Amino acid sequence: MQTTHSIIRFGPLSEFRELLSPERVVFITSSALREKASEKLPMERESGRWIEVPDGESCKTFLVLESVYHALLNFDAGPDTVLVAIGGGSVSDLAGFAAHTWKRGIGLILVPTTLLAMIDASIGGKNAIDIGYAKNAVGSFHLPTSIICDVGWLPSLPEKDLASGMAEAIKHAVLDSEEHVQFFEQLAETRIPLAELGGKTFEDLIRRSQAVKLRYVNADLYDSHERHALNYGHTFGHAIELLTGLPHGFAVAAGMGAANTLAVSRGTLDPVTQGRIGSLLRHFGLPAGIQEAFGMAGRTMDRRALLELIRADKKRRGNYMDFVLPHGIGDVRIEAIPVDELAEVLQT
Ligand SMILES: NC(=O)c1ccc[n+]([C@@H]2O[C@H](COP(=O)([O-])OP(=O)(O)OC[C@H]3O[C@@H](n4cnc5c(N)ncnc54)[C@H](O)[C@@H]3O)[C@@H](O)[C@H]2O)c1
Structure with missing residues (x-):
């Protein structure tokens, strides 16, 4: 490749x-x-x-x-x-x-x-x-x-580091296609623990995931627009990572869950798809929402600190944030969302 x-x-x-x-x-x-x-x-x-x-x-x-x-x-x-x-x-x-x-x-x-x-x-x-x-x-x-x-x-990689990588792999699948998400759902159905998936399965999973990232990178090497879609889950994720100390992928998984909640409340994502993505993340030991992430980290959720960090995000323009909003599998869009609406997700 x-x-x-x-x-x-x-x-x-x-x-x-x-x-x-x-x-x-x-x-x-x-x-x-x-x-x-x-x-x-x-x-x-x-x-x-x-x-x-x-x-x-x-x-x-x-x-x-x-x-x-x-x-x-x-x-x-x-x-x-x-x-x-x-x-x-x-x-x-x-x-x-x-x-x-x-x-x-x-x-x-x-x-x-x-x-x-x-x-x-x-x-x-x-x-x-x-x-x-x-x-x-x-x-x-x-x-x-x-x-x-x-x-x-x-x-030799600890289970939590494998799971952290799976979060980004699932993110790529959601950005990509129904077929890619089904690949992970079938993997989950086998109930084989992550550490025992085997080299061939990992190679398949890695090649698929790399192909998605490459598509965005090759379209927009210097990250000026299309590549921003790879930030799905990262606006909430960065704040969660800083406040919980969880590995990067765990925070991104929780951020994807929060982005999905926002998308369902705006009517761009159907609750069935939200449920499928949430089940996949949880199957691989990842949090599918902000409360879950703080629970896993054994910390109390601090809404004010979260909101402050979200407001400090470099993607904010005044009262709006350029946010990656899912409309469905294989369909995520970058939209300007009022920061107040992001704050509402923290209440859920
Ligand atoms: N440049 C980019 O596009 C990009 C994208 C995503 C993440 N990142 C960065 O990547 C970093 C996170 O990377 P990571 O998740 O690979 O973590 P990491 O590099 O911090 O490694 C995590 C731990 O795993 C250990 N480790 C590594 N390989 C191992 C192996 N084969 N067996 C046993 N232990 C092993 C390391 O020693 C370390 O303790 C962050 O700094 C993040 O900002 C960069």
Whole structure:
């Protein structure tokens, strides 16, 4: 599969050695994944140039970015260097920004190791680091030349991280088509636990999901309009994520549930479809509404704080918010919604 510039490859990392020539490549991975990455690339374990960064979201800081620049300097990394990022969305976001800015841009290869990174974070060229609580405040667009998807990473992924990725996969299915949603409904009917789905099923699920994201990215690489549809669930989701501390996908799932509630109250979505999406999310252990998310996090819902965060959203224009509103499966639209109407959803 090919995006505007990136080639997506499937298979074990060791099969792609020709892309990873030692004199040009610098590997970057998190402390938690270093051992596993070395096992998959035994020859590069000693000979390769490795940068190790803190685990998870804590690597997306200016301090860590500066340490990456110093490591690149020590490795004498020049314009022909390729940075190979092995990790989840946190590592790829940091590495993408470092690759974009080092020597005004060097090559980038992404090796996503989480479900969310395979279907979402590695696709489309966006990268970012955080400034305090301002998530993804500094970032750019820098497409990787290759994305290497090895589903062999997934069995070690904790259940909550698998579920978090499923939220974005279900989001893509709702954006896409009835057939795609039925694929997940049939998967749910099998009652096979997420961790036991198996490599073939995951590969199918990932390819389908990537195809949806790619469609939006290729139509609107720089996120000026069409790509905004991928924000389905994210307006409420970002606020929920900040206040509950739940993983990103859990907050997006709750945000999709809230967007669906708003759509039903406006008469754009029928309650049967709302029920189907809610059942799917819950089947995979995800919250399908704001109250459910706060319940899962063991926190009391703070409406005022939620509303403040929603008002601070960059998509707000005066009293209106550019909001992704579902009209049905395969039919979501970006509409200007009064902020007061969003506040009403918080009462439900
Ligand atoms: N750039 C984009 O388009 C985009 C899109 C979506 C999300 N994101 C970003 O992605 C980040 C979230 O990414 P994520 O969900 O992949 O989480 P993550 O990268 O923070 O990783 C979550 C945890 O999983 C661990 N982990 C990773 N792979 C593993 C494996 N194979 N086995 C065991 N543990 C493993 C990590 O060490 C970490 O502790 C956020 O910072 C978000 O902003 C970016």
